[in-house]
Amino acid sequence: MDKEERQIVIPGETIVKGKEFLPGDNVYREGEEVIAKRFGVVEISEKHVRIIPISGVYYPRRGNTIIGTVVDITFNGWLIDFGGVQNAFLPVAEVPRYVNKNELREYLDFGESVIVKVWDVKSRGIDVSMKMRGYGKLSGGMIISVNPNKVPRIIGKEGSMVKLIKNATRCEITVGQNGKVWISGGSIEEEMVTKKIIEFIVENATINGLTEKVDKYIKSLKLNNDVEIIAEDTDKEGEQDG
Amino acid sequence: MVKKIESLYTKRNDGRAFDEIRPIKVELGVIPSAEGSAMFQTGDTRAIAAVRGPRTFHPQHMQNPETGILRVNYGMMPFSVWERIRPGPSRRSEEISKVSEWALSSVIDLSGFPNTVVDVFVQIPQADAGTRVAGLNAAAIALAHAGIPMKEMLSAIAVGKIDKTLVVDINKEEEDFKEGEGSTDIPMAITSRKKDIALLQLDGKISPDKLKEAIKMGKKACEKILELQVKVLKEINNKVENE
Numbered sequence: 164m165d166k167e168e169r170q171i172v173i174p175g176e177t178i179v180k181g182k183e184f185l186p187g188d189n190v191y192r193e194g195e196e197v198i199a200k201r202f203g204v205v206e207i208s209e210k211h212v213r214i215i216p217i218s219g220v221y222y223p224r225r226g227n228t229i230i231g232t233v234v235d236i237t238f239n240g241w242l243i244d245f246g247g248v249q250n251a252f253l254p255v256a257e258v259p260r261y262v263n264k265n266e267l268r269e270y271l272d273f274g275e276s277v278i279v280k281v282w283d284v285k286s287r288g289i290d291v292s293m294k295m296r297g298y299g300k301l302s303g304g305m306i307i308s309v310n311p312n313k314v315p316r317i318i319g320k321e322g323s324m325v326k327l328i329k330n331a332t333r334c335e336i337t338v339g340q341n342g343k344v345w346i347s348g349g350s351i352e353e354e355m356v357t358k359k360i361i362e363f364i365v366e367n368a369t370i371n372g373l374t375e376k377v378d379k380y381i382k383s384l385k386l387n388n389d390v391e392i393i394a395e396d397t398d399k400e401g402e403q404d405g
Numbered sequence: 406m407v408k409k410i411e412s413l414y415t416k417r418n419d420g421r422a423f424d425e426i427r428p429i430k431v432e433l434g435v436i437p438s439a440e441g442s443a444m445f446q447t448g449d450t451r452a453i454a455a456v457r458g459p460r461t462f463h464p465q466h467m468q469n470p471e472t473g474i475l476r477v478n479y480g481m482m483p484f485s486v487w488e489r490i491r492p493g494p495s496r497r498s499e500e501i502s503k504v505s506e507w508a509l510s511s512v513i514d515l516s517g518f519p520n521t522v523v524d525v526f527v528q529i530p531q532a533d534a535g536t537r538v539a540g541l542n543a544a545a546i547a548l549a550h551a552g553i554p555m556k557e558m559l560s561a562i563a564v565g566k567i568d569k570t571l572v573v574d575i576n577k578e579e580e581d582f583k584e585g586e587g588s589t590d591i592p593m594a595i596t597s598r599k600k601d602i603a604l605l606q607l608d609g610k611i612s613p614d615k616l617k618e619a620i621k622m623g624k625k626a627c628e629k630i631l632e633l634q635v636k637v638l639k640e641i642n643n644k645v646e647n648e
Contacts, residue, residue, distance in 0.1 A: 173638045174512075175550050175557030175597045189554065198598070200514065200556065202549040202638060218551020219440055219642070220459060246519050248459045286519055369642040 171217070173197040178212055183329035187213030193390025219313035221247050221341045223289050227281040228298075236267050243277065245341045246308070249288045253279060253284060257292035259299070259399060276301040278337055278345065297337075304335070307358055311342030313368040315362060324364065324374060330380045332357045356384060412569035413585040418578050426562070426574040426626050431637040433550055439550025443637070445543035448576055449507045449533035456500040457520035466541035473515030477506040479540055501537045502527075507562070508594045508604035509544060510636040514554045521537035523553060534577040535563040540593050541604070546634050550641075558597035561604065564619040565590050566611055571619050573626045577600075586610065591619050604623040 174177060177196045186192045189201035190212050199205075223229065231245030236341050239253040254270075255262050258397040262270045271277065276368075278298050279291035309317070317338050318325055325336055334348035334357045344361055348354045363380050370376060417423065427448030436442035437454040446452070459618045479502040481490050505527065515523060523546065527540035538540065540559035545559040565575035568585035582588040589609025596603055602620070611619070 169638050173558060173635050173640065176556035176635075191556070198556075200554045201552055203552070216552045218550055248518055249461060286517075 170205045171203070172205055172214065173202055174199055178205055179207070180347065182232070183210050185211050189213050189216065189304060202213075202331060210370055217312055219312070221245075222279045223251070223284055223341070223348065225281055225284055228278065228337070229277050229281060229291070229299070229339040229341040230276060230337065230343035230345055231341070232276050234272075234273070235273050236273070239264065241267065243279065246311075246343065247271050247341060251276070251279065251281070251289045251291045253291050253293065257282065257294055258292075259294050265280035271300060276306060276345075279337065301345055303343055305354055305358070307343050307344050307346065307361065308364045311340065311360065313365045314338060314340055314342060316368045317344065317364050319374065326382070327374065327377060328357060328360050332360070332384060356386065359384070414567040414570045414572075414579075414582065417572060423572045424622055424625065425497065425572060426629060427576070429633055431546065431633050431636050433546065433641060439547075439551070441547045441549070441553070443543045443546035443550060445539050445546065447535060447539055447574060449531060450535050450576075451529065451531040452536060452539035452543040453528045454524045454547040456523065456544075456547045456553065457526070458523040458551075459515065459518040459553070460474065460524075462520060462522040468520040470519050471516070473518035473521040473524050475504050475506055475510050475513060475515065475524060475525065475529065477509060477527065478595060479505055479527045479529075479534060479537070479545065481529040481536065485529050501540070504604055504606065505541055505544065507536060508541060509548065509559065511601075511603045512545070512555050512557050512559050512596055513548060513572045513574035514556055514575065514584075517554060523548075523551075531576075533576055534580045534590075535592070536562050537561070538594070541594050543632060544632065546638065549638055558631060558634060559594050559601065559603055560627040560634060561592065562599065562623045562625075562626040562630060563590055563592040564623045566609065566615060566619065571615065573622050591616070591623070593620065593623045593627075595624050597631050600624060 176199045179197050184197050195221050229245045231243040233241045234244040235242035243251040249330040279293045283290040337345040348359045371372040430446040432444040435444045436455045441456040525544050529536045541561040565572050566589040567582045589611050590605045594604035
């Protein structure tokens with residue numbers, strides 16, 4: 164984080180010259196030059212050069228939290244569609260309770276949604292698990308889809324943005340790195356307001372000082388008075404986000 | 406060298422210099438639901454490209470477990486020229502789809518996405534010659550916008566020989582030139598780094614020396630197009646803020 168300059172590169176562009184640089188994600192080397200392989204923002208830390216994509220399909224990484232839907236059931240698990248290149252596989256063993264192998268549908272049926280953690284990424288597909296706290300089957304609420312490349316802005320620095328929305332709307336929010344957001348609140352109205360705020364963030368994702376803007380936007384929505392005070396408290400944390 | 410005066414084509418119909426390209430307009434993200442999209446316009450020729458994927462390829466037996474597959478679909482809209490074009494695949498559109506696919510395959514790298522397909526849809530809403538090169542320019546921008554790994558960018562231009570004169574970026578009127586030696590159309594695609602030729606077609610007659618000269622002219626014109634392709638991609642964030 165020593166270099167704040169966010170340089171956008173296009174494929175085939177030379178990022179840096181020199182043998183000492185190490186090509187990382189989405190970057191390749193040709194002789195002395197380190198060349199971009201993908202459209203995105205350059206990040207150089209120490210001598211490690213990589214590109215953070217700003218567009219395109221979501222590509223899972225180990226440890227990501229994703230939200231998806233069951234599209235197929237095999238003899239030992241479920242196939243989950245999360246909007247990625249391939250479907251994810253959730254084995255019976257990675258479910259936090261005993262499931263009768265002959266009656267997989269009783270636990271998770273077609274079309275049901277789950278929050279899962281990416282356990283392993285292989286070229287043949289990805290394995291997911293829901294054995295930890297906070298993961299599992301979804302019931303109630305709604306799932307909205309956003310551009311997966313804007314997800315970091317919805318979460319904010321150390322979850323500051325999500326906290327801000329949660330306090331303002333009293334809704335339960337889970338953001339999947341694949342661009343699916345689960346919202347669950349006391350009423351449909353609360354959920355719709357949350358959806359509106361999230362859409363506002365995605366639309367204005369490239370603006371500086373987004374947290375303040377969102378805070379102002381939430382106030383303009385005129386939510387309950389007592390709720391607003393809580394929102395102001397979290398404001399200080401949010402400002403560091405900048 | 407002054408022999409060019411012998412040519413019947415001494416002045417271009419739209420007043421351009423012989424090595425001058427038509428005015429270009431480029432736009433990014435014209436189809437918001439696609440992973441990547443772009444519009445590319447030169448003069449009265451306009452192309453729209455949309456990229457979908459990478460996504461799982463069906464039918465399964467056509468999947469390639471070593472690498473992803475690129476599919477290009479080119480088509481002209483029924484109203485794109487004066488006389489209505491029958492919609493759907495034709496001999497011409499299938500050929501252009503195929504050559505565009507080969508040209509783009511040489512710059513993209515889908516080895517990280519086995520068993521998948523990347524679809525590129527190119528449509529021509531308005532045509533005034535040089536549609537395949539406009540389509541390729543739009544497709545290259547759209548592919549980069551979709552975050553597809555690419556070794557380099559690609560820009561394309563059509564160089565023509567009107568009677569004995571070499572001209573860059575020919576339009577329909579020049580393409581229909583009948584006097585003297587008539588017109589020859591040479592579409593070509595040049596990669597951005599190595600300046601390799603990714604596509605070279607020839608429709609008409611030309612001497613080897615003239616062809617070499619035409620390629621040289623095309624490479625120069627592609628530089629200008631590449632500049633605009635890079636510019637539109639780099640300004641992706643500025644545009645969002647203006648809205």
